[in-house]
Amino acid sequence: MSFEFGNKFRKFFQFPEGVINLNNGSFGSTPQCVAELRQKLLLEEDTSADGFKRYDIHSKLEFLRQKVSKLIDADDSNNIAFTYTTMSAINSVLLSYQFKKGDVILYFSCIYGPSLNTLLFLRDRYDVELVCIDVDYPNSSADFVSKFEKTIASQAAAGKPVLMGIIDSITSMPGYVTPFEALVKVCKDNDVISFVDGAHMTGLVQYSIKSFKPDFFCGNFHKWLYGPRPCAFLYAARKFHTKIQSIPIGSGYFPYGVGEDDERLLVKKLEALSSQFSASILALEASFDFVENTCGGIERVNEYNIDLAQRGGKEIAKIWGTEMVDDAYKTAMVNVCAPVTIKTDNPGALATQISKIVYEKHKIFIPIVYVGGQYYARISAQVYSELEDFVKGANAFLDVIESF
Template sequence: MASIECGREAAKHFALARGYRNLNHGSYGTYPTAVRDVFRHYQEKIEARPDAFTRYEYREGLLDKSRAAIAQYVNAPVETCVLVPNTSYGIDSVLRNLTYSPNDYILSFNTIYGAFANTLQYLSETTPVKVHEINYTLPLEDELLCNAFEDAVKALTSYGKKPRIAVFDTINSLPGVRMPFEQLIKICKAHGVLSAVDGAHGVGMIPLDLTALDPDFFASNCHKWLYTPRGSALLYVPGRNQHLLRATFPTSFALGSSFAANFASMGTLDDNPYLCIPAALDWRKRITWEGKSGEEAIVGYMSSLARRGGNAVAELLGTEALENSERTLGDCSMTNIRLPLNFVALTGDDTDLAETIGQWMMRTMILECETAVNIMVYANAWWVRLSSQIYLTMDDFEHAGQLLQQVCSRAEEGEWKH
């Protein structure tokens, strides 16, 4: 198969509308037309022979082929890997399966993904478990974050409490920064705390070796950065912990069977995205950049473009990218740029009003300007999260920066009120 160079050539292989600049790949992902063709092939097969395909072709071969492909990609034994609709399903399956005692605590950071924060609140209201949230403000050095985490574990233990499980990210969602997840996993091991890693922005964005990392639980979307259709995700559970996940949600027909069998039939879902994992991995091998190919080219191009593009947007806006002194926060394919707006002058420190203004700016960028970005309120400022991708170039970032200048001016003039 012919190679595909990152940038404008790669863009030809995606189905994005002409003129639509997708700098928010991190939210919903998208996939190349070659993978779309495989997806449609399986959709047609199941409609042609629903029973034959679902009962025998899918369950007795195709699903295991996809599991084997993703297991090899993340360097994990195939028996530790199952496929689920999304990361939320995977992490929720872990948290809701555990049995909690009155002294048990779940640890998290205040930047936890919102849906998981809601799950923890629900569990604290319906089970004996309590939640300990570690508050911090970015930018922060990795060492300080890890120290705060370990201090929290030690403090709970000293009071006779049991830190049962900790939930943290590979790449935080909003703001989109890399977390020191490798060190956090090690700290959990040292103190007997289960680690549940939210890797939603993990597979396909950064290199991952799950055998070396050895988390207790790990879930990651394939439909964000690996180029499979929505929704498909990996749930990794090493053998030592598989007995803890007794049920799926909804409960599988295979309850009580092996870990893999339990997750193989979870009701009537469109499981065809799972079957596209081998095609997505094969397509990724064709990508080239600066003499590199495959994963090295993809990861290298995206991380380089995120830094260069983010710096260009920050310069246009006269602000800065969210980064620490060691430049570890931006060691990924997303960048966060502060918008040049006076928070107090526009909102009077009203966070609800700030959210309204932020949502107006994001809607204007996406629907009116045809440029998808993610705008958030964080630390008394508005920030824009920009995703890098192999189909984007510096021109896309500069174009977004120019539009953001205009939209910020319109926000200052109060256009969001109308």
């Protein structure tokens, strides 16, 4: 049985009175049923740790891995392993892959900040070469692909071919969908390893691993699939299972090159550590049930959220006297030009300060970013939201801006 969306749907969540969540894109929203299952599993884990961690968990993880494999249309569930977060998945790959001095890693300027920090560590520790492609916002898919192709070609011509390309399928701030499928194809055509950061993808955008065939892909469940935190996954093509390890190294360590014939090698390596957060990961079962039975399916969720995001974003822009960016691929996140005209030498710090004051004063968090000379607000729609929530958020923001 599915229920009517809107503010009445808040009863399935755990929001304190007066808090309006327009920032689902950062930390998601945990339904009450998911939180309750996680607590039940934590109790089982605490009271029967040996049985739970040594025996019970494996069949349960396998069940969930099969469901995830079906959801993302993976070629083999053994190419999927659960991790704490997408950053733990990213670090497991990047920090364990045997890079050599001078190896070239290509990325876009819209990369997620912590991912960039991992690349900077690789540069400082292993002397790899980082090449950044600058992209503006708003932008076009053609611009992304063209710059990617030209940079790969120029690197090859210079005798410094690109080894790996890091691709954000949906950027963090502002939040928009990139032409990730076309970029992965460019990687394949040029013998470049593709690593897609899909932190926002699962539940927000339908995709098929079988179709676009990335070498590596990672994603979260808490953002758009109502999963617990922490709960994420790594997909790795079979040929890379012997070339990466879990970070930190744990009981699932296999020497490099060992285990080529073991179809469960990736799972053995990474999920040995996942048992530290087993209750959180296993509570994902309640998330699947919530989506299917309470929400009526992910398609119904996205239909509501996309429509509300479009209407809500336009309403905010109207109140602010600005514009909503008309991104080509519509999702539950929209980006609205924020009416910030305050002079400052540090626009990033100002954006952070504004968001903090809005939340402290009105209990509404509106993430703000400064890109290309413009401030943008990234606004998320969700099944518990209504248009009036967007109006309240817009007015709360103006109230704070006018006080500067």
